[in-house]
Amino acid sequence: MSRSFTNNDDSINNDNENNNTLYEDTSSITIDDTEGFHSFESDHHNESSSRVDYIIDTGDLLDDDQCNFKYDLSKPLYDTARITVKKATSELMNFAVESNSDKSTTIRLFKLVKSLLPTSNILPTTYTTIMKSLEQLSLSQSKYYCNGCTQLCIMRKNKKICDNRDCAFSRLSLKSHQISKIVELDLATQLKTIISRNFSLFFNEQKLSRDFDVPHGRQYQSFPTSKNQKITLIIHADGSPLVRTTKSSVWPVFGSIVELPHQVREFQSNILVLALWASCQKPNVDLLMKNCIAQLVEYEKNDLVIMVKGIELHINIQRQMFIADLPAKSLFMKTISYNGYSACTVCTAKGTCKGQVVYPYRQNMHSRRVHEQVVLSGKEAEQKQVPVDGIKGVSPMLQILNYPDQVVYDYMHLVCLGHMATLVKRWLPHLERNQLNEIDSQLKLLRLPHNVHAKFNYSIGDVSEWHAKHSRLFVLNVGLPSIISYLPKVMASHFAVYCLAIKLLHCPKSIDEISFAESLIDYYCRTAPLVFDGSIELLSLHAHMHLGEQVRQHGGLAFSSAFCFESCIRYLKKMVHGTKNLASQIAYWCDMRSAVPRPEFILQQPTGKTKILFSSVKINQYRHILMNKLLEIGHDCKNIILFLRYKDKSNTYHSIIYDDSFSCASFIVSYNASTTGITKGGKARLPYSSVLPVLPDDTITILRRVLALLSVLSTYVTVY
Structure with missing residues (x-):
């Protein structure tokens, strides 16, 4: 089966959509009952016509009718009404919220509905009475x-x-x-x-x-x-x-x-x-x-x-x-701007002016800031009316946060919108027009999981037009295989180090991975001025040196962006x-x-979705292999229920025959019900093996290790 995987920090934030299928109504299951050879013709779709956009499954949605009005003791809307005034008000207001109506339109809607109801109705028509009907007080001042x-x-x-x-x-x-x-x-x-x-x-x-x-x-x-x-x-x-x-x-x-x-x-x-x-x-x-x-x-x-x-x-x-x-x-x-001296919020590095303030790697041996000293510097700055060690005053945030441990760098801005864009702009002079066109073509033809909404409509040459989600997908998954054969080997190898470091910190599996990522970032920052020049050593690059400790403190970058x-x-x-x-x-x-009452989230149990009969024509090319494998483990195919998809608490797994009709792709997995373990495997073809860095000898060992681990970069994307 192929896993439909959602990026940890990719948030659609739709209240109605059951994101990552944590919760779901399992009362109905769709059955695929295509049977027999006579139906083969109708099932044999042309590739070009069958690639359609993925349509969200109704099982992935939360129905607002599921809202619990069990304890609704409000009056009927009118004398013979089967609906209470609270539920009617809630339904109308929920419609107004979801349709993004303005306040006056919403009030007109309530008045219109009220005019269509029997004259004895008590539907509210003002903000105050609406809130009263919903048994709520205003939460703002x-x-x-x-x-x-x-x-x-x-x-x-x-x-x-x-x-x-x-x-x-x-x-x-x-x-x-x-x-x-x-x-x-x-x-x-x-x-x-x-x-x-x-x-x-x-x-x-x-x-x-x-x-x-x-x-x-x-x-x-x-x-x-x-x-x-x-x-x-x-x-x-x-x-x-x-x-x-x-x-x-x-x-x-x-x-x-x-x-x-x-x-x-x-x-x-x-x-x-x-x-x-x-x-x-x-x-x-x-x-x-x-x-x-x-x-x-x-x-x-x-x-x-x-x-x-x-x-x-x-x-x-x-x-x-x-x-x-x-x-x-x-x-x-209340700290100095990011383009000034002593702008790092973690350490006491001062920086050097070379047309702009840079933070050279060789000057990175500085102590970590201390909360108490930051407070003292802020008080001194307020007295002198000048910044002290990069601190301009005593922030009220220091009452609720410990500085610098709880003041973190956001990887969305630091990596995706910041350093990644800087890298691409520095690559462009080394890429010819036909190479840019080939890279753009590869990015546009990517088949991504249906829940990754990041189509590359802008050229890599227009990286300033990319959104953060494009840069994230580029650095975590598709950038290296797309760019590696076009860049000079030094730049390609350098970028490989960066990709792996960010990937490991994005969602690490062990402390060792965090430590390894730190060594990669240290190497990356140390060699950056050699690969490019000293002007790349801005605060945005220097801040990468603190990401490893930040991940130890607050978890993977995916969870703190x-x-x-x-x-x-x-x-x-x-x-x-x-x-x-x-x-x-x-x-x-x-x-x-x-x-407005919303549906209560109920933790679902793992379940199969979209039944498919063993006799379905869609299984024709796999039936013989499937039967033999079932016999090997002592299972009778007559007593097996097959599903095109499987949903556990946090993910949806799509079978290959389910995905074939859609312009998306996911990585291969298998699911073992007895151990509830997931075995992951990839099907991406990535041109890595021949790349070796033209860098000092002491870096060869670490880069060989990088090349051995580059398969991590193709977690869920198939590249053709």
Whole structure:
């Protein structure tokens, strides 16, 4: 069978789609009953016409009708109605949320439906009554700050006025571009909603997290044990433009829950919105994070007490790490910009100016930063009004994070959007036009698993147009076999080292793999200025030296990236309609999404999907071999049930005859029911064997080991 594998950090974040098939309604099974030779003609498809896009199976979807209204005690919608006002309100609001309607359209929808119902109906038609019908309170509070003095505005007749006499805007009615809006959201309400929806996962004794997921890292293991339920948050912050004409941007602060399995952790509905900033100015972190930090500190000292399913839960909240790209990290942690001196957030490397600040490998012998010293440097910087050792001030984030252990580099920005793009641009002068065309052709013809949505529509020469998912697929899986025969041998060998190092850190299987990856990165960084020149030694390359320790602390790069959070930002932006009250619109829909009941995730048992009869014509070419193999192990084919697909707790396995009709491919696996073990094998043909590096003699040994392990790079992609 072939395994349909989803990248660990590839998050579609669709609440309705059963991502990675962790949960599924197994009440119905599709049967493929094509039989006999007379049907062979209809089953013999032409290759060109049979390659269609994969259509998602209905078994992969969560039906909203599965929402549990067992405890719905609200009144009937009208006198003879079979539906309660709560369920009717929930269904309508769920439609509005999924269709991305704006607030006014949603209210009109409610009024329209109300007008079509008997006059005795009690369907709500205002925000307040809708929330009341759903038995929810608003989880957000909005505050407005003057951009001239950062003081809280006062409200007079729906106008925002700065009350600071020393401000240039004093006593004036402030316009939208003169105001920064902060939306504070209630953490407890959101957590209660998520725990209710994932109750079986939080209190399941089975091991649901993968090896080297975040809970297996040193940081998580260092948290004090508690008899109460522990919730650990990964915090992310970033900004994105909303309105070009006013240069207004939104800066959301997100949180994901480590205790959820990775696939479910990154569902859109399981991401917490901790705070929002909307303004034409960058956030004042002290103002933005004040309420959020207060909640996090409070629930660490004193457990959060909530009622879920009639059970009183005492929850202790911890923080795992802070993820952001380099500019956002600099802003929130109050450090020097990534292109300045002493910009590394992990060590004390100062850097050297060579037209731009670079961090030469030979100067990498620097000590690791210490939290207490960072605080002292921040205080000194605030007194002197100049950066001290790369620190510009005391960040409020230091109240909830240990620096630098919990302030990590995001591999999505560092590797995929950063260094990978730099490498490709440096290759381009060494590639001829016909070679670029051949590489582009190979990338466009790739047959990828149906759940990997990363078609290479842009040329490798236009790498700046690639999204992070393209660069990720390139560095982890398809880049090396696509490029290796076109690059000079030194560059090809150098890139092979990089690919393997990132692959090992992406989802390591052992501590030895992490150590080996560290040695590869050390070698890669040491030789980078020899393969290219010294200008490549930017902070983005230097930061790679710290990835190995980061993986030990927080698990594989796949489990600690910003991929899912970037999807969340796009999702929030879709909530915005027009150019006014942008943050309020987002807060409104966050309220509604939290209020609308969602299906509860039920952990499914391993099951077969899509039955196929042993007499099916699709098995013709395999039947003889299959019968002999069954006889060898003492099984009667008459007593065997065959399936085209198999689903376990986290993956879907497709048989070859199931995949043939689709323009996708997966790697070969076999499944042993007695041991529940998966044996993996590949079918990719990769031109590696003849490549040997033209580099100093002391590197030959390590590169031979690299070449011996390059098969890892073809985990699930077939290259033709």
